[in-house]
Amino acid sequence: MTKSLHNFPDFIQTAWNKSGFTSLTDIQERALPDQVDNKDMIIESPTGTGKTLAYALPALSKLNPGIKNAQVLFLAPTRELAMQIYEVCQKFTENSGLSGASLIGGANMQRQLDKLKKKPQYIVGTPGRVKELIQNKKLKVHDVKTIVIDEADHIIEAGFNGDVEQVIGATLKDRQLVFVSATINKKTEDWSRKLAVDPVVVKVQKEAVESQVTHTFMVSDYRDKVDNLRKLIRHTPDIKAMVFINSSMKMDEFASKLEYKKIKLGVLAGNSTKQERQKVLNDFKNGKIPVLLTTDVATRGLDIPDITHVVHFELPEDVKQYVHRSGRTGRMGKEGTVVSLVTKAELSSVKKWTAKMNVTLQKQNLEKGQVVIEEINKTSYNERGFKQDTKVSQQKTSVSKKNRESDNKRS
Structure with a gap:
């Protein structure tokens, strides 16, 4: 006490x-x-x-x-x-x-x-x-x-x-x-x-909590984002992911494509009824569904524990919104992963936001059924807003259990 x-x-x-x-x-x-x-x-x-x-x-x-x-x-x-x-x-x-x-x-x-x-x-x-x-x-x-x-x-x-x-x-x-x-x-x-x-x-600030969160991105054409999300879900053990979409108009389309691929998920939109919202939230909290598709408006004020991943399926408007979404994983000092699904044109925004937050941004790939994280050059911004690159050595880290075990045997 x-x-x-x-x-x-x-x-x-x-x-x-x-x-x-x-x-x-x-x-x-x-x-x-x-x-x-x-x-x-x-x-x-x-x-x-x-x-x-x-x-x-x-x-x-x-x-x-x-x-x-x-x-x-x-x-x-x-x-x-x-x-x-x-x-x-x-x-x-x-x-x-x-x-x-x-x-x-x-x-x-x-x-x-x-x-x-x-x-x-x-x-x-x-x-x-x-x-x-x-x-x-x-x-x-x-x-x-x-x-x-x-x-x-x-x-x-x-x-x-x-x-x-x-x-x-x-x-x-x-x-x-x-x-x-x-x-x-x-x-x-x-x-x-x-x-x-x-x-x-x-x-107060959130420095201690954010230090446990890994910020990553995956690059693809917009039409391939759904497939990348499906692969991420399939190849990440024990995932509990909150996936952010900017407009509820596209929610049903994305949900249908994922469900067709046998992905269990729930949809939380601003126009959901009270009963629908409560059932989806309970199923997500209790682990019956591993993925929750939602908008920022629909999740205001929600506190859902033990979220392993926050996925920016569509990018937020600004760094403030990025921080707010990302803060739903890695809570109270626990580990968490943020994944931004981006096109080549969108990547610069994520690099800029994470640099301003002074966190390392890493590239995430899917190789032979495994999720592989690769550190990239970190770009920081000086007081006048100009880029200044800091070289960071590249390293690949698999987050799959099987790969971690094989790495331990080799060492």
Whole structure:
């Protein structure tokens, strides 16, 4: 048990130990004390750095079992993210006598009203549904002491900031506000500061996590990308890949071609129904399907553990989007691989992005049924944006189990 959690309730300490965690991440170490002291906060921490626990643990630690009303509100821009937060809260309030409720848009209203009759002490929901229930006097918030707004930048992008402001306005002025996001731009920070009172700003980088991720590319004509993806899936043992496509219009076409080649996969698009999304996500998380085809919009806020590969089937718009997608593998210090399927014309973009990130880019080939990685010359960019090449010796590394075993015998 880490010292920072010694003063937390026993149920949190028990859940922490049961989870197998041995130490706090950087964002947890830096964000916990000020939240425990009830300070308003703005937290920026990349995907995969443990930020959910960074805000959930201090909020849950202050819940009073004797007060049978909502005391903490967690707001999220998507149903999926809200449910993930709810699952974390359930896990860390086990055997505590505390209860919670998920209030998300698109779900059955009567069931949510039934949950509220049980007087939950914490609420996890989407801004529109929470606002609606408050306005209809079904959700009482006079005992709310903490409001956490997760993925604050996406809240603004989706146009939910007005709903959030109305939820905040319905609570007493001495409540604590915590704004959290993987990336906080000026617009998001200005909005957060407008609502918060002298907020403490904590921002962390993701250096330790990214060091475990291998960035690679495969070159082909656009029409051959599907076949390269099929080969990658076939010849990579125990793959669990999230494949990004820019437009949902092409998803069915690509999925049909892969399924014709007997590749098991799921499709997560922005127009998927709630039931379709939940089934696909559960099948992917549980390993029933090794590949998930998706768009950036469809995966906002999702936290899926143990993804081995992120595949940029179609390139993102910029380096920021590349980093965000790529961050879904190699989480919490685990190893991961990023594969960009590119045409010759697209390769320069990937080289430039990885150089700016100061990571090595490697070429990936398929040779005799094996995936082979070959390091290329690394191109960096100076402060004025001009290329400066650094020579790197070439070496080939097979990632197939069979090849690793033969290499060991030769050595």
